[in-house]
Amino acid sequence: MKYCELSREELLVLKDETEKRYIEFKRKNLVLDMSRGKPNKEQLDLTMDMLDCMKIDSYDTITGIDSRNYGCFEGIPEARKIMGDLLGVDSNNVIIGGASSLNLMFDYVTTAMLKGVCGHEPWSKQGKVKFLCPVPGYDRHFAICEYLGIEMINIPMLDNGPDVELITELVKDSSVKGMFCVPKYSNPEGKVFSDKVVKALAELKPAAPDFRIIWDNAYCVHHLGEHDDELLNIIEYCAQVGNPDIVIEVTSTSKISFPGSGISCIAASDNNIKDILSRMKIQTICNNNINQLRHVKYFGSAQGIREHMNKHAAILRPRFDIVLEMLENELAELGIAKWGNPKGGYFISLDVMDGCAKRVCQLSREAGVVLTNAGATFPYGIDPNDRNIRIAPSFPSVEDLRLASELLCISVKLAVLEKMLTK
Ligand SMILES: Cc1ncc(COP(=O)(O)O)c(C=O)c1O
Incomplete structure (x- = not known):
C-alpha cells in the first residue's frame, strides 16, 4: 500500500x-x-594472467620500436589500433594516455582554459566559461569544472539521454564552451543515449566555435546482460555531418583490466588530435609502453576485450x-x-x-x-x-x-x- x-x-x-x-x-x-x-x-582476478604474459622474446612494437624504451608518445601502434577498433575510430585518430581517462579529461579541459583549443583564444581569456552537465551525472566531471572555476548548468537526463532541446537553446550562448556526457550506461543511471540524441548532439551548432563535447565512453563495453547495447558512433557521425571537431571521446580499460593500472585513450578528429599532440609533446616523452604492449598481448584484439x-x-x-x-x-x-x-x-x-x-x-x-x-x-x-x-x-x-x-x-x-x- x-x-x-x-x-x-x-x-x-x-x-x-x-x-x-x-x-x-x-x-x-x-x-x-x-x-x-x-x-x-x-x-580483478580475471586478468591476473596479464602479469605473466610479458615473458616474450621481443618487446618491439609492430613498427620495430622497443617498447621498453622511450618512443611512440602517442601510444604504441597496436594499442592505438585495439582501442580505435573498440570505439570504431581510425587508429590515427586515437592517442593512448596513461592509466586514467579522467586524467585525459582534466588535461584537455585545463589546456583549453589555459591555451585554447585548435588555435582559439584560451577559454579563460574569453570571460565566463560555462559547461552543460547532464544530471544526475559523474561527480568527478563536476569536480574538474568546479576546480577550474567553470560554471555548471544542470541539464536533465531524459529516458534516452540529456534534454537536447534545452541544450540546443543553451549553446546559443557563446560562453557555453562544453559539455560532459557519459553516453553509454551513464553514471549513475545506466542509460544509453539513443541514436536521435547522439545525432542531435553531433549536429549542434553552438555559438562558440571552440565548444567541445567531452564524450566519456567509460562504459563502452560494460554490459551486464548477455548482449551489449549499441551506441551510435559519434565521431563517425560528426564527420558525416561536417561537424568533426565538436567531440572529444575518451575511454580506458580501468574496469576491463586494472583500475589505476590500465590504459586510457582519447579519440577525436584530425584537427583535435593534432592540437592535443602539440600539447602532449611538451607534457611527456611517452606513456607506459610496456603496459600498452601487455594489454595488446593479453587481449589480442577489440573482440578479445568484448x-x-x-x-x-x-x-x-x-x-x-x-x-x-x-x-x-x-x-x-x-x-x-x-x-x-x-x-x-x-x-x-x-x-x-x-x-x-x-x-x-x-x-x-x-x-x-x-x-x-x-x-x-x-x-x-x-x-x-x-x-x-x-x-x-x-x-x-x-x-x-x-x-x-x-x-x-x-x-x-x-x-x-x-x-x-x-x-
Ligand atoms: C564515467 C566515468 N568516467 C571516468 C571514470 C574514471 O576512469 P579512469 O579510471 O579511466 O580515470 C569513471 C570511474 O568510475 C567513470 O565512472
Whole structure:
C-alpha cells in the first residue's frame, strides 16, 4: 500500500516498526561500502594472467620500436589500433594516455582554459566559461569544472539521454564552451543515449566555435546482460555531418583490466588530435609502453576485450540483481522511491521522495553502510530536490550486499516516514 494513502496513525505504527528494524541493524556493527564503483576481487582476478604474459622474446612494437624504451608518445601502434577498433575510430585518430581517462579529461579541459583549443583564444581569456552537465551525472566531471572555476548548468537526463532541446537553446550562448556526457550506461543511471540524441548532439551548432563535447565512453563495453547495447558512433557521425571537431571521446580499460593500472585513450578528429599532440609533446616523452604492449598481448584484439567483458558481466549481474530484488520487495509498492534497471555500467540510480536523500545516506552511514554522498551526482554537490542516491553494487561481497541493500531500504522508509510525519 502506498504511504500517501495511509492515515497518520498507520504511518506512526509503521515508523515504530521500521525504527525497530533499523536499530537491530545498527547492533550488527556493519562496516560496508556501496559508495564507489570499484571492481571486486573476483573481477580483478580475471586478468591476473596479464602479469605473466610479458615473458616474450621481443618487446618491439609492430613498427620495430622497443617498447621498453622511450618512443611512440602517442601510444604504441597496436594499442592505438585495439582501442580505435573498440570505439570504431581510425587508429590515427586515437592517442593512448596513461592509466586514467579522467586524467585525459582534466588535461584537455585545463589546456583549453589555459591555451585554447585548435588555435582559439584560451577559454579563460574569453570571460565566463560555462559547461552543460547532464544530471544526475559523474561527480568527478563536476569536480574538474568546479576546480577550474567553470560554471555548471544542470541539464536533465531524459529516458534516452540529456534534454537536447534545452541544450540546443543553451549553446546559443557563446560562453557555453562544453559539455560532459557519459553516453553509454551513464553514471549513475545506466542509460544509453539513443541514436536521435547522439545525432542531435553531433549536429549542434553552438555559438562558440571552440565548444567541445567531452564524450566519456567509460562504459563502452560494460554490459551486464548477455548482449551489449549499441551506441551510435559519434565521431563517425560528426564527420558525416561536417561537424568533426565538436567531440572529444575518451575511454580506458580501468574496469576491463586494472583500475589505476590500465590504459586510457582519447579519440577525436584530425584537427583535435593534432592540437592535443602539440600539447602532449611538451607534457611527456611517452606513456607506459610496456603496459600498452601487455594489454595488446593479453587481449589480442577489440573482440578479445568484448569477449572478456562477458566474464565481468557474469560476476556483476548477480550483485545488481540482489540490490534490485531488495528494492522491489521492500519499496516497490510504497510509492516513495523509483530506480532504474541498468543494462550496463557500475551503478543503480535511486530517486527517493524529495527532501529525503541526505537523510537516507545519513541513516545508512550511522548504521555502518557508506553510500555515495547525497548530492554528489549533481554539480556543486547540490541536488535541488535532495532526491538522488547512487548505489554502487560492484565491490561488496554478495552476502554484504544483501545486508547493505536491506539497510538502505530500511533507511529510505525511515527517512520518508520521518518527513511525512513532520509535515
Ligand atoms: C564515467 C566515468 N568516467 C571516468 C571514470 C574514471 O576512469 P579512469 O579510471 O579511466 O580515470 C569513471 C570511474 O568510475 C567513470 O565512472
